[in-house]
Amino acid sequence: MKILIIEDEQELAKDMMKFLASEQYLCEWAFDFEEAMDKISAYEYDCILLDLMLPGGDGLSILNELKELNKQDGVIIISAKNSIEDKVKGLKLGADDYLAKPFHQAELAARIESLIRRKHFNSSNIIHHNEIEIDLQAKTVKVQNQFVNITKKEFQLLLFFVGNKNRVLSKSALAEHLSGDFADMFDNHDFVYAHVKNLKRKLKEAGYGDYIKTIYGTGYKWEQ
Template identity: 55%
Template structure:
């Protein structure tokens, strides 16, 4: 999987690259519009992460250029301008997703994976982790061939864990993933605890191993060996 990151802030570029490397992606980056524009002309990517405000041009023009080239790459806008207009314009131009800064790397990772899943035509549309099988199209989960009845939040939580498996994910990151903008308005850590407790119970009932490790002080790690 090849990803192009077009972002002018070097520190952010470095961190995103590092995190995505860890997920097994090949990540290339461009610091401005001109370099980004050159790269998309010369190479093929599976996914392009593009900032809107770039030195020497707009990320929106990168999207236009991609569409003119009939690129098959998935496009995720990462912008500091969380404006509905930019979002609508970007999505209208053919971007697949929009992520406002400041975002969590785990969230970015989950958006990239969801995008690649949606775009993959190889028929293999389920995610398999040992005894757990997730079929995202149906939003269903099976343990050892037997379906687990999860609530929407429990399903989202499990998918987020599996997407970011073997990573320490903070409770804040989980809260932002599950509740989006509303997460800072409530005692979300307690809710996570409640949902996680129910999820663990339901998985254990079907004979699933407890993969979720509590990392005291910060959050959880969905630990899968190998």
């Protein structure tokens, strides 16, 4: 799962990135309004952590831009401004939640997990797809009730596939999901092929129903 932190307090942003990386999230950081606008225009995120007060602009304008672009990224406002007015404005503009500074990292992680469950998996911690069981909190996968040993990247891929059932996902979209804006630095997407191949092999050996289909010349699709 990919997260964008829009925050001008450098130490706080670094602390959040370190903690969320330990929770197996892929994190990117935007320091100011201009950088944040560039990122939300170019990429998609499972969750955006948004400070309201930024150099060069404000978070409410970013929410407006997300609305104009018809983006579906989940947004949690994180701000020292704790007034009811700011909270109401943000929620009316499309934010999903509001967390006032200072906060505990464990609470932040819980809010992110809750948002992702609501948006992608009908508020459930355990995702069942026929013979597959995915535990979002424990970050484990079972097939036929047997644990499958998969890597962090493979777990991210599996969630991305299951959360986008019956949609064709291009290799560039998968590359962005796995590597964020670093995906633009790769000459090709061979690493995506390697991760998908390994994930398919491990799931197939465990006895899953071969749901990941290759769409030649385009990418892949999880067929329900």
